[in-house]
Amino acid sequence: MATPEPRIRVPNTAAKGEILEVKALITHQMETGLRRDATGKLMPRKIINAFSCRYNGELVFSVELHEAVAANPYLEFHLRAEESGTIEFAWHEDGGAVYTARGTLTVT
């Protein structure tokens, strides 16, 4: 499988108190563990099982994902702009790998 590639969309600037729309996607097969390969063997589960979003280090939003989230999991959610800083995203894969992305927000 190709290396999962995170993509995010976060505004660069916002007014204090504004509610921002955030988009986060990672390219990923989300192999459910329920499918069989050509020889009839079950293909092991490998999914993104958790997602988190930290705003200046504080956990502000997270998701537990199960097998029924579609391939290339896409999330559109919101954050309230409080202060300038970084918004960090992390996707946790079965087996322990973590993929990350970050955005910078200037609050005026």
Next chain:
Amino acid sequence: MSSGSVMTRRAVLGTVALAGAALAMRPARGAPDPEIALAEQLFGRAPVPSERLQLDMPAVFPNGYTVPLAFEVDCPMTDADHVRAVHVVAPRNPLVRVASFHFTPRSGRARISTRIRLAEPQNVIAVAEMSDGVLLLAKTRVEVEVNGCA
């Protein structure tokens, strides 16, 4: 028409009997519908159907592998009154839990848009866990034409 509108005693009694039978076929008072029963089994408490939780999915979708799902909870998202989590459940998938979304007051708005897999046509359920401990339920029927291997 006038003769048809005259209710004989026999017709009245028949109507009453039918109404009684219809009442008897409804679930007994306190017996929850299957979605509420499943949610209670999964989350420990029975949720209350609520229009504060809007679950938006297409009624018919060609492909069960990537079905759009969006929801929003009508809530101010303050420290005192916010959504803690929303759980999405697909009761007729081989694994019924789809995802759980955890919010904080800093989310600002409890709205999500994502895409899920449905193994067959079914009622998809969302349960919102509010900061006061109340569980809200919404459900929507989705017909998929090609089943997604969940």
